[in-house]
Amino acid sequence: xxxxxxxxxxxxxxxxxxxxxxxxxxxxxxxxxEEGELVGLLGPNGAGKSTLVKIAVGLxxxxxxxxxxxxxxxxxxxxxxELGYLAELFRFPGWYTADEVLGLHQQLAGSPGGAAExxxxxxxxxxxxxxxxxVDGMSKGMQQRLGIAQALVGSPRMLVLDEPTSALxxxxxxxxxxxxxxxxxxxxxxxxxxHLLSEIELVCDRVAILxxxxxxxxxxxxxxxxPRGIELETDEGTRMVEGATREDAPRLVAEAVAAGxxxxxxxxxxxxxxxxxxxxxGDEVS
Amino acid sequence: MSAVLTIMGYGFREAxxxxxxxxxxxxxxxxxxxxxxxxxxxxxxxxxxxPGDINVDPRTFAGAFLLGLSMFATLFxxxxxxxxxTLGVVSGDAERGLLQPLVVRPIGRATLLLSRFLGAAxxxxxxxxxxxxxxxxxxxxxxxxxxxxxxxxxxxxxxxVVIAIALSILGSVFxxxxxxxxxIFMLFGAGLxxxxxxxxxxxxxxPTIEHASRDVAWALPFEALYQDGLGIISSNASGTTGFxxxxxxxxGAFVHGWGIRVWSVGYLCVALALAVFxxxxxxx
Numbered sequence: 001x002x003x004x005x006x007x008x009x010x011x012x013x014x015x016x017x018x019x020x021x022x023x024x025x026x027x028x029x030x031x032x033x034e035e036g037e038l039v040g041l042l043g044p045n046g047a048g049k050s051t052l053v054k055i056a057v058g059l060x061x062x063x064x065x066x067x068x069x070x071x072x073x074x075x076x077x078x079x080x081x082e083l084g085y086l087a088e089l090f091r092f093p094g095w096y097t098a099d100e101v102l103g104l105h106q107q108l109a110g111s112p113g114g115a116a117e118x119x120x121x122x123x124x125x126x127x128x129x130x131x132x133x134x135v136d137g138m139s140k141g142m143q144q145r146l147g148i149a150q151a152l153v154g155s156p157r158m159l160v161l162d163e164p165t166s167a168l169x170x171x172x173x174x175x176x177x178x179x180x181x182x183x184x185x186x187x188x189x190x191x192x193x194x195h196l197l198s199e200i201e202l203v204c205d206r207v208a209i210l211x212x213x214x215x216x217x218x219x220x221x222x223x224x225x226x227p228r229g230i231e232l233e234t235d236e237g238t239r240m241v242e243g244a245t246r247e248d249a250p251r252l253v254a255e256a257v258a259a260g261x262x263x264x265x266x267x268x269x270x271x272x273x274x275x276x277x278x279x280x281x282g283d284e285v286s
Numbered sequence: 287m288s289a290v291l292t293i294m295g296y297g298f299r300e301a302x303x304x305x306x307x308x309x310x311x312x313x314x315x316x317x318x319x320x321x322x323x324x325x326x327x328x329x330x331x332x333x334x335x336x337p338g339d340i341n342v343d344p345r346t347f348a349g350a351f352l353l354g355l356s357m358f359a360t361l362f363x364x365x366x367x368x369x370x371x372t373l374g375v376v377s378g379d380a381e382r383g384l385l386q387p388l389v390v391r392p393i394g395r396a397t398l399l400l401s402r403f404l405g406a407a408x409x410x411x412x413x414x415x416x417x418x419x420x421x422x423x424x425x426x427x428x429x430x431x432x433x434x435x436x437x438x439x440x441x442x443x444x445x446x447v448v449i450a451i452a453l454s455i456l457g458s459v460f461x462x463x464x465x466x467x468x469x470i471f472m473l474f475g476a477g478l479x480x481x482x483x484x485x486x487x488x489x490x491x492x493p494t495i496e497h498a499s500r501d502v503a504w505a506l507p508f509e510a511l512y513q514d515g516l517g518i519i520s521s522n523a524s525g526t527t528g529f530x531x532x533x534x535x536x537x538g539a540f541v542h543g544w545g546i547r548v549w550s551v552g553y554l555c556v557a558l559a560l561a562v563f564x565x566x567x568x569x570x
Contacts, residue, residue, distance in 0.1 A: 020569075057390045060569040081392045091383040093296075095303040107292040108391035150387060 008071035009034050010082075010158040010189030011056055016065035018051050018213075025051045027213040028065065033158070033189045038180060040200035041193040043210035044281050049193045050088060052210070053162050056191065057085045069158050081110075084156035086147045088163045088193070094136030098127055098146050101135065102153060111154035121149040126175050140167040148176060152183075159183060159190045165199060177203055201273045209280045217280040224276045232256060233265035240269075289393040293401035297371065298409065306370045310363065314417055317359050322424050325352050329429035349431030350520045356421035357443055357519075361512050362474075364414045364447035369470045371406040372454040375399070378463035380570050389570060396562045399455065403558060406451045414444040434522045439515030445550055446508030450474070452557040459564045476502065477509030484513070485538035500540070507550040510542050517541035 011033040018026040026048045033039045041049045054060035055067050058075025072078035092101045102118040122128045125145040144167045165173045180203050183190055194200055200207055201221045209217040230244040234256055241252060246268045256263050301307055332344045379385035389395060418440035426432050457466040480502035487495030503510035517540050
């Protein structure tokens with residue numbers, strides 16, 4: 001009888017610490033991204049999100065702890081071969097065309113995809129009509145979409161995107177959102193670092209909130225959106241029952257009716273991801 | 287191998303787009319034109335080169351002195367090219383965000399850095415040998431003078447420029463582009479000063495000054511290789527001609543021999559290994 005195949009997580013971070021001189025940027029972070037999972041990173045500026053992302057892709061060395069990409073040490077050749085990465089601050093040579101940028105990265109990634117892969121990727125990020133346009137003639141948003149296409153070269157198993165939509169308009173963001181969902185459906189794992197809570201809430205399977213170099217909250221967007229109570233609208237006015245959940249609603253209505261009240265409406269209130277985020281990061285301004 | 291060629295081509299294309307080659311080609315053309323004029327003028331008045339009652343072979347003196355002058359200019363232009371091709375390979379490109387998308391690819395940091403070195407080295411070696419060869423041809427055509435071993439000084443100049451590339455790449459790992467460029471030109475200036483000091487020591491017959499000059503030249507082998515090249519072109523000159531030629535146009539001629547060549551190869555390897563090691567440890 002064959003043993004079940006052990007599939008290592010696309011990204012596994014354990015007790016990760018990073019010091020920049022006196023600054024303790026990461027203080028023992030644990031995080032994993034499973035195969036085909038889309039995980040969002042949230043946190044104020046200086047929380048350690050970018051440091052975590054950079055350690056995962058091998059740009060920064062950890063002080064302590066471990067980070068592995070598909071079972072290989074982060075930064076190793078084997079780990080880099082499984083990665084696609086879009087940096088927060090990146091630039092492509094202005095004299096390259098979109099097609100040449102992708103060609104360059106195909107050669108460096110060892111992708112055999114050729115012209116067909118380049119055409120497909122440009123189509124995916126809605127740049128198919130800018131194939132021969134030079135980078136210095138592109139808007140910031142177009143360059144960001146080209147950056148995403150570059151990250152997808154060679155069909156990586158782990159995609160790390162650092163603020164991929166910061167320069168995009170709403171239509172561009174939608175293109176990226178749809179693309180991320182497609183990637184997940186194909187089994188690609190994604191670590192998404194973004195300031196846009198709505199974006200994270202819409203596409204991510206799990207969210208980790210960092211503050212001061214530590215994960216202060218983690219879970220699915222639904223788990224992080226905790227019940228706040230039930231709002232009952234009767235002939236006496238609106239009453240808030242704090243801490244009550246959806247399951248308490250029939251009982252609360254029955255009690256109100258039994259007490260002779262006219263019930264006009266019942267609303268189950270949950271906190272949004274934004275509420276949870278603000279609660280987790282306190283008064284830190286992002 | 288494909289990745290190495292890709293990165294070499296990437297660096298080459300960057301240099302073309304940044305007009306590094308345009309500037310260097312224009313400067314070189316201006317230099318060679320002026321050198322041709324000066325060489326023709328000197329050899330057309332060869333008989334007038336006879337300072338007082340000192341017995342000097344005017345053709346050898348003029349040919350070796352002019353070639354030494356062109357070697358200094360070639361070394362200087364070669365170092366300019368080397369520095370501008372490599373001064374921002376790590377820190378500069380990292381600050382601009384050009385490096386990160388390349389570093390995360392499977393080729394790795396060492397391959398990336400060594401490919402940039404190889405790309406710059408190929409360009410600079412071709413450049414130095416071409417300029418040296420043209421200068422040699424100008425002297426031969428104008429004055430019918432060729433040094434005893436015409437190829438070796440050119441190769442040593444090219445070697446000196448390759449060492450400057452390695453130092454520039456090493457500097458780029460921890461210095462900003464501007465600071466790195468300044469540092470390399472200051473090292474070049476220090477080598478030049480050491481050479482001039484050696485000439486003064488030779489003229490004054492001061493072993494202490496000559497020794498100090500030689501130590502600095504070995505610490506900055508591009509200067510020692512240049513001195514060795516100068517020594518080769520004047521190796522068959524003797525007597526007063528030889529003495530005057532040893533003073534050199536910019537720093538004295540000195541035959542360091544095979545020792546400096548072996549030392550230079552080791553120095554180059556250490557500089558590159560250090561650059562690779564430090565780049566591998568650097569956070570980007």
